[in-house]
Amino acid sequence: MSDFVPAPIAQLPWKTILLLFVLASFGFVVLYSAAGGSMSPWAGPHMFRFTVFVVMAIVLSRFKESFWKTMAFPAYAIVVLMLLGVELIGAVGGGSQRWLNLGFINLQPSELMKVAIILAVARFYDLLPPSQLRTWGAIWPLFGLLAVPCMLILLQPDLGTTITVVAGALTIAFLAGLPLRLFIGGAAAVAVIAPLAYFFALEEYQQRRVTTFLNPENDPLGSGYHISQSKIAIGSGGLFGKGFMNGTQSHLDYLPEGHTDFVFATMAEEWGLMGGILVLFCFFLLFRWGLGVAMKAKTRFSKLTAAGLTVTIFFYVAINLMMVMGLAPVVGIPLPFLSHGGSSMMTIMICVGILMSIERNPGRRGGAFG
């Protein structure tokens, strides 16, 4: 960096910011086209929010590791209270509601829980003496931390977010060193429980989503419609796409939710496989950076948090893309940086902000126990 640039600015993680900017700009282009060549209603606000949240992430990056450690459990508690609040407002107002209206943004507490659970679980394994790692004591608090938020989010009902929250927490447990057989056994148990859950725990509309995901052509005008139309959009795009502003699936409204959950299909229709590879490559760079931060971090808490946050963003991307390409049921998870939507972008930028803070302050070797 040149001497003309003041040190605090020069020290910013420009490479990461540039990466995010590329992704968000691509999202902007896609949203601009999806609105028929208009900044409103999606493209303009998308870029504005991105700018605001990038600044927020930079601010977050100034906090030290100790701050996150201190905040881990209180933040978790606050978000649980917010989830409870949403549930109560919904009960009073009659009808389910997922967000709190904060005026400038409709805040989904379940989104924040994705971050809060990472911090809380990472903090828990940070506090857990290594000797206890192979005891019962390493397991039940994990389930304790998951139980209340998962119940509340499932009540909304929001299966997609629940899965992300659980997956984030389990990933940290895995990285923290819980015995491998627990995970293998758990996977086997899920294989047994999943069919049972399908029949007894899922709502009818969720069951339908699962069955139509398995065979969308069975119900092309019902719930299979989303997946079918999304595949048509991606498939008809071909190698190089139909060209900017030339997507018919999105412009003629055949593709539902083309600006939110199915934004990738909107993109793929106009930019083809090349656009898709670009997006995947950008995300690859992002996750490589995230895991790199985790590897380089010196303290256990930093390591677990950084890896957990990276995996959380990864779950967004992976579940969304699998859904859009017909590999997973429609669960309603947006694609980071491309989908229009404030809550999820805020969550992801908080993740990024914490990751940048950890990158900035990798901590001292040994950490709390050092």
Place this chain on the structure above:
Amino acid sequence: MKSPKTISSAMQEITFTRRATVIGGLQIGVGVMLAARMAYISVAENERYKLLSESNRVNLTLVPPRRGWLIDRNGKPIANNKTDFRVDIIPDRLRDKKQTIATLAELLSLDSEELERINKELAQATSFQPVQVATGLDWEEYAAVSVRLPDLPGVSPRQGFSRNYPTGPAVGHLVGYVGIASAEDYKKNPDPILVTPGYKIGKDGLEKMFEDRLQGKPGAKRVEVTARGKIVRELNTHPDTPGKPLQLTLDIDLQEYAARRLGPESGSVVVLDTHSGDILAMASMPSFDPNSFSDGISTVEWGMLSEDDHVPLRNKILKGLYPPGSTVKPMHAMAFLEAGIQPTESITCGGGRRIGNRFFHCWGNHGQVDMAKGIYQSCDSYFYHFAQEVGFAKVADYAKLLGMGQEFPLPVSSQFYGTVPSPAWLEKKYKRKWQTYDTVNSSIGQGYYLANPLQLAVMAARLATGRKLMPHMLADSKRKPAPSLGFTDDHIAYVRAAMSEVVNGRGTAGRAKLPLDDVLMAGKTGTAQVVSLSVSNGKRSAPWKYRDHGLFICFAPFDNPRYAAAVVIEHGGGSGAAYPVARDVITFLYDREKAMNVLTDLEKSWGGTIQERMDTKMAAYRAARNMEKAAADNPPPEAPADGTEASAGD
């Protein structure tokens, strides 16, 4: 204590690094899988999804072809096409039937009768069959429906062509009408054009007979549509190929005049060109309006037509059979001449004549009667006598030769060809021997004799020319002259003169004389009894149903015939109802203005033109029906239903 903990901490770090690497590897695996999946969809299956995307985007609509015109001998349109804005419903795309119909009713101000028809047709229609809501809309109404289309799934507004019959009821029976293809039609030939809104097929008459020729080939229009069915833009259009026109022998002006001249009567007029056999007019009244039939007739209108005792739904020219009565007498006279009877041979009519051992009455007392007087005074006794002398089997042969009892090669679905009684026929049909009274009855066109008006006109034309003229409906410039029937010129001239005397001399139809200086018409009256004299005298004072049919055949000019005609007025109370019509129709061929003046005065006394009278009748029928319905729906209430009724009772 310290060291195991440290080892454990270091171990943790190793575990973390190892497991984080595993997670990174898994992530790359997922990423590769996603890239492969996307490549598979967008490259390997690209063709398939491109096709699906196109079939999403592009909506191919068929454009119904314009039907070929029906034109008259002078090229004037009998049936053509008019541009039209229309609205249809495709039943299987309807979402909220009640709401949609209510919205349409409001936008297009449909009345309850129309709604009744639409609901009925919707209930009957198969899912893909379009149900017509309204046609002949103006631009505003069309636009009003078009802009609301996203909220009205299943509604299809279109600009197209609809069949138009400028002369309406005058050609109803002849041309038939067009209509939406039925479910059976579609089952037989599942061509998508059949269920395209606005597409009509011939349902009756010439429209049906010449369907293949008139139909044409549909065009196609490719439009880009949104998921909700809104048309974004037209991509390209392949125009329709209109059907081929069909020229008829008809003179549409004469046809219309004849139809109008029939007035309120139930009757028919046939006019033939005696050179070619071309049918210049064949009007059967009352009739239906093919325009309203083609637009989808309301149940009320249908009810009115089918209940009418003047049977507007029957083409009386081909399917009305009447005892020909005295109109056969000139033809029978020709048979006598050919059988060797001298025209001067006479008999005495004493109010009748003894034939065999029975006395048969004549309608008058004609004294000394030769052949000419037998014709112009229509003396029954003369024909009793000579039919008996010649033998009716022979007479019947001539009747058939002149067209009676014959079916003609015309493009119509069916003709009733009636009966020429003869001993052989009677034996076959009723298994009984021919009796003297059969000869007597048959000799004056009664008894088993039955003919349709076309046969009467053909008989007149053949009698007038001595040629075997065949009636034609389709124009053809290369027509061979009709072969001679073998009558001598003397015989033909004799019958012509006698028939001229009917009109222009001492005959039974003096009022039929043409109001023209240079054209003399020859004719023959006929009266066909409907009920026996013991029930009614059959005159105009009798109830309509009991009145005699009035018949008249004629040709003009009498000495060099150009036109031949037959008029039948059902229950006209005698031939006096028929020959004035014939007189005016023939006059029209020579002097249109004169003929029109007569008609204008007459129509004033009848209460307007055909359309006006039909409308009045429709309104009266509707009113009566509504009253009946109201009486049935609301039995006299015990307590007044509302205030107005209460005050009306005071």
